[in-house]
Amino acid sequence: MTETVSPASARRSRILLVDDEAEILVALTDLLEDEFDILASTDPEEALELLRKAPDVAVIVSDQRMPGMTGDQFLHQARDISDANGILLTGYADLAAVVSALNQGRIRFYAHKPWESDGLRAMVREVAGHCRLERALRTERALLHGLMETLPVGLVFTDAQGRTIRHNVGGGRVVSDEEDVYEADLYPRLEPSEVEMMRARTREAGHDEHLSVYSQNGTQRWHEFTRSALPWPRRPNGDVVPVDERWQVSVDRDVTERMAMEAQLRQDDKMRALGTLAGGIAHDFNNLLAAILGSLELLADMAPPQDEMAMRLLENASESARRGTVLTRRLLEFGRPKSASLQPVALGPLIHGMHDLLVQSLSRRTAEDGRPIGRCTLNMAAVPSDRSLPLVYSDPGQLEMALLNLCINARDAMPDGGCVTIETQVVPATTDGPAHVVVTVADEGCGMSQETMARIFEPFFTTKGIGSGTGLGLSTIYGFLRRCNGDVRVQSAAGEGTRMSLWLPECQKQEVxxxxxxxxxxxxxxxxxxxxxxxxxxxxxxxxxxxxxxxxxxxxxxxxxxxxxxxxxxxxxxxxxxxxxxxxxxxxxxxxxxxxxxxxxxxxxxxxxxxxxxxxxxxxxxxxxxxxxxxxxxxxxxxxxxxxxx
Missing domain, CATH: 3.40.50.2300 (Response regulator)
Known part of the structure; x- marks a missing residue:
């Protein structure tokens, strides 16, 4: 076995010479080594082993008559190892074997012995170039195939009549060369006329974008189709065909999540604008309430204690003003959120102070035609109204907003109505952590799957329809509880309702x-x-x-x-x-x-x-x-x- 390698071999094709006569190999090497890198062997078995070790061989030049294995037999075995193109050297007596090898595709050309030097060199050069083109084509096809398999979008190539040439629609599997499969057949959820309209617009303008919506597994999905005309095929003279005869490529993207995010951002902008307005109004209203409440306090001090009716009226006015204060504070916290201002909080009075607001929020349910539907009730019997529960360390305003948010979520989980229950429980301190007071909001609704529960605290994640929720409520509650050194825990199962528990740390004696x-x-x-x-x-x-x-x-x-x-x-x-x-x-x-x-x-x-x-x-x-x-x-x-x- 001999090998001849040029210093510039990175740009040269490698060829394998096989002949049982060493003199012939020397002559062939002298003829071709100035243009190609040479591997040579007098033994066909050894030559097969060389092919296994040198996959870059582009051309095999083999003698036909060799002891133990003829040239056409050798090239037949070589085809199982390498994609190199074969040239057979033969005499006239071997013509039948040469014709058979040509017909079976095992060789590209053959040359007679003795050969004509310039002709053989040109033949090897042409076969090497052909091999390079074949390999480049296979590489391009493999790259396209791999790209289409891994792309997270649908890709469809069609001819001028709408027949598919290649596509990956349907599980990411790449399909090509299907007989009479039209693009409209790939999208049974779309009307054939809709597909044809997209194709027609592309023929006219060379490009088209189309947004379509359809139901998939009971869920509304939005798909964006982007389509372009390809500069292919070409005329025999190389000219590009008119646009109405060109092939087309269509890209199908599922943009449901993007549409939901855009809707959430628009909703966020609206909420921000509304919050600014609410904050300004609430600020002015707070000035009015400060004057009203202050005046009532002063009047209460001046009113004669024996005048019970006067005292009752003053207390009634003061209580109404205090309720207005609570509503105004919620407007302010909605319009201008603030960081948690932690202080000792008595849970019983705080929760019972929200009773009227929660009842109103739970009862606000109407159908599209305005009919009241699915009335929800509130059960707070398990929450003591006095200060018997230990004080917790929290922000009272943000805690109220968290409870209101959880109650509204519970209401929305019961479209046919039901009962929202609020409970409290004292959890003693353990070696793992301090004592907590747990506030639980429970519903009788549809519950959540394990997959949904794993994502409920992610920002912008929501199971509500577009425009019905921002997906920020639970993530905000989670962040607030973390700032309070507390926690949020969830118990739920599909069809069994949900229990959302806020774990609030007890106040230490020093804080009280x-x-x-x-x-x-x-x-x-x-x-x-x-x-x-x-x-x-x-x-x-x-x-x-x-x-x-x-x-x-x-x-x-x-x-x-x-x-x-x-x-x-x-x-x-x-x-x-x-x-x-x-x-x-x-x-x-x-x-x-x-x-x-x-x-x-x-x-x-x-x-x-x-x-x-x-x-x-x-x-x-x-x-x-x-x-x-x-x-x-x-x-x-x-x-x-x-x-x-x-």
Missing amino acids: LEQGRTAAVARALKPRRILVVDDEDSVRLVTEQFLRHDGHEVTCASDGSVALQLLADGARFDLVVLDLMMPGMSGRECGEALERIAPDLPILYVSGYADPGSLPEGAFVLGKPFTPQTLRNAVAGALPSNVHAA
Whole structure:
């Protein structure tokens, strides 16, 4: 066995020479080695082994008459090993074997001995080029086949009459060369006229995009068809055929998830705009409620206790205003979400305080024609209404929103109506974690499969129809509970209803003591000089009267410039109660100016928004509306400890 390799072999074809006469091999090598890399052998069996080790051989030049194995027999076995093209060297007596080998496709050409040098060299060159083209074609076909098998889209090639040439529709399996299978046959859910319209538009414009919707396994699926005319086939002279005679390629994408995401984003934009509007309205409404509630509190102190009817009317008005406060807070938290403000929370009063809102939310069910359907009821018998449950560490506003969201989800899971049950349970501390109070919302609805349960906390995942839900509710609840060092746990099975449990950590004794200490300090606070700055006359009046009732000396200012002028004129104060949202100079700007004039003067900011925005770290903030006690606590917290009574 001999081998001749050129330094530039990467660009040259490799050929195998087989002849039992060594002199012939030397002559062939001398003839071809300047253009090809040469492998040579005098033994057909050895030559077959060479082929196994050299799969890049492009041409086999073999003698016909060899002891032990003729040339055509050798080439027949070589075809099982290699795709190299064969050239048979033979004499006239071997012509019958040559013709048989040609007919069976085992050889590409044959040459007579003795050969003509230029003719044989040209023959080998042509066969090597043919082999390269064959291999390139097979590679392209394999790449196309592999691409079509792995693409997550449907791909269909058709001729000018709509017959399929190749496609992967149906389980990703690539199918080609089917007789009389038309493209419309591949899409039984589409009308044949719809497919033909897409083809016609492509013939006219060279390109087409079409969105179609149909039902698949009981689910509505959206498909996007993108189609183009191919510059193929060509005329015999190489010219491209007219567009109406061209082949076409169609790409079918399932865009159901994309459509759902786009709908969710549009819904999110609408919710954001609605939230901005709701936040603005709620802020103004909070100012009204602050004045109403404050005035009612002051009237209650002035009304004669023996006048029971007057006291009942005042309490009735105050309770209605407090309910308005709860609704306004929810509007604010919807419009301007805030980070969790954790504090000790009494679950029983909080949950029972939501009773009317939850009942209204569960009963709001109508059919498309406006008829009430599937009325849902609420069962809260297992929730104590007093403060007997341990306090939990949470954000009361966000906890209310979480419970409301879970109740609405429970309602939607029962289209024919049913009962939503809220339960509470105390779980003692273990070696694995602290004690918890568990709030469970249970329904009698359709339940969830294991696959759905695995995804319910993913953002934007929803089982509701497009436009019926954003898929953000449970993911928001999950994030909120994590910030509370709590957890959300789910029990459900298809057809058996769902139980969603919020695990809330109990307050540590130190946290409860701190809250009690703040209230005690507020009760022991001695009279101070306080400046109240608010542009709303009614709110300013109520704040002033609350503070005067506690014995403080109060000065009022209607805007920030008046407040600054008072300090510039030499007035001295122990505390400034400053509204954040004022026309002209905002509360934030006024506060910064006050800090420059009197750096040691404490400021208590008052805000009608759920989130007061960017204030200096450690700033004291009181939300509107407020009661005398919440104002008293806030004042005590904002004042330095050395101004408290002993």
